[in-house]
Amino acid sequence: MRGFKLPGGTLQICADRQELSRCLADRFTGLAREAAARRGRFTVALSGGSTPRSLYCLLAEPEYRDRIPWGRTHLFWGDERCVGHDSPESNYKMVRDCLLSRIDIPPENVHPLSGQETDPGRAALEYERSLRKFFGLSGSTPPCFDLILLGLGPDGHTASLFPGTAALSAGDRLVVANYVPRLDSQRITLTLPVLNQAAHVVFMVAGEDKSKILPLVLAADTAAYPAQLVRPAAGILEWYADEPAAGLLPVDKLSPADN
Numbered sequence: 625m626r627g628f629k630l631p632g633g634t635l636q637i638c639a640d641r642q643e644l645s646r647c648l649a650d651r652f653t654g655l656a657r658e659a660a661a662r663r664g665r666f667t668v669a670l671s672g673g674s675t676p677r678s679l680y681c682l683l684a685e686p687e688y689r690d691r692i693p694w695g696r697t698h699l700f701w702g703d704e705r706c707v708g709h710d711s712p713e714s715n716y717k718m719v720r721d722c723l724l725s726r727i728d729i730p731p732e733n734v735h736p737l738s739g740q741e742t743d744p745g746r747a748a749l750e751y752e753r754s755l756r757k758f759f760g761l762s763g764s765t766p767p768c769f770d771l772i773l774l775g776l777g778p779d780g781h782t783a784s785l786f787p788g789t790a791a792l793s794a795g796d797r798l799v800v801a802n803y804v805p806r807l808d809s810q811r812i813t814l815t816l817p818v819l820n821q822a823a824h825v826v827f828m829v830a831g832e833d834k835s836k837i838l839p840l841v842l843a844a845d846t847a848a849y850p851a852q853l854v855r856p857a858a859g860i861l862e863w864y865a866d867e868p869a870a871g872l873l874p875v876d877k878l879s880p881a882d883n
Contacts, residue, residue: 627881631844633861637870641830645678646867648828649688651862652679652771656822659770660693666758666770669702669814670781671824673775674832676724684726694729698758700760702772703784703813704737706744706801714739732747737799737812744801744810751812752799766821774819776829776838782850783819784811787850791815816853816877823859827851832868839873 625647637646652668658745664846670676672782680754682688688803699719707713709720716736724734735754738747744872759767773780785791794815829838841851842863855861865873 626680626873626875628841628878629881630857630861630878633863635863635865635870635878637864637873637875637879638864640680640868641675642783643681644828644830644864645861646688647825648679648681648864651826651864652683653688653691655771656667656692656697660696661781663813664696666693666697667700667767668697668771669700669769669773669818670715670719670829671702671773671775672704675775675828676716676773678830679773680719680722683722686798692725692727698733698735699724700735700755700769701731701737702774702819704739706739706747706810706812708739709736712740723734729750736738739812740761744812748797748799748801748812752797755798755818764852766798766817769808769818770824771826772814772822772825774825774827774851774854775879776827776834776837776851778833779806780837780841780851782827782851782854784813785816785853786811792850792853818857819854821859822856823855825854825856825861827854827861827863829863829869831866832871834865834869835871838869842873 626637638647656666704715705713709716737751753769786804789802791800794800797815798818802813841849
């Protein structure tokens with residue numbers, strides 16, 4: 625694994641998807657144990673997609689499963705498709721199949737985001753209310769997750785914050801329904817104020833199909849893509865990519881991370 629400094633964050637390049645998943649599992653486990661020991665609980669917003677799937681499957685293996693304080697871990701979702709929880713398209717179902725069904729976590733520690741196909745706006749409001757209640761929020765203050773896991777789409781989207789969509793300007797909301805014209809579908813997503821309030825934000829990027837967008841998103845002189853708008857106010861921003869995804873990065877121009 626090679627480490628580099630980025631403006632406002634760091635980048636770790638792993639040899640392949642297997643090493644990437646293991647590095648992410650180590651990071652997840654360390655943050656979980658630290659937060660649980662320091663504050664009595666660990667709060668994380670999970671991402672959907674193929675890259676996180678490998679991570680969740682690994683977290684369910686004894687090497688990691690038995691070291692994570694699941695009884696003090698609370699799992700939330702960063703976004704969801706407007707489908708039922710048994711749909712193959714459901715982010716919740718993916719996590720349930722890969723992770724939840726294989727670990728001993730109290731049911732009350734799992735906070736899924738309802739797709740509510742018939743009323744995405746209502747589902748978003750209900751999830752926002754649940755976040756405010758859980759974190760004891762008042763006013764417009766966003767919650768501070770210990771960790772938010774994010775992916776990166778080939779178009780530069782993250783969570784369900786797609787280029788040119790209304791959710792990008794939802795500054796006074798925690799959760800919104802977001803219509804994506806390119807997909808002709810509704811999504812439900814955490815908003816940028818929530819992402820930028822987290823203590824740790826970790827992007828997971830794998831595959832050659834991400835190699836063109838990754839250099840563009842990591843360019844410090846633009847803000848053309850939703851993923852570039854994720855800039856934690858006081859938290860830590862970390863990028864993890866495998867070699868195929870990082871293949872077009874100008875690594876010779878990046879500053880190595882401190883050992």
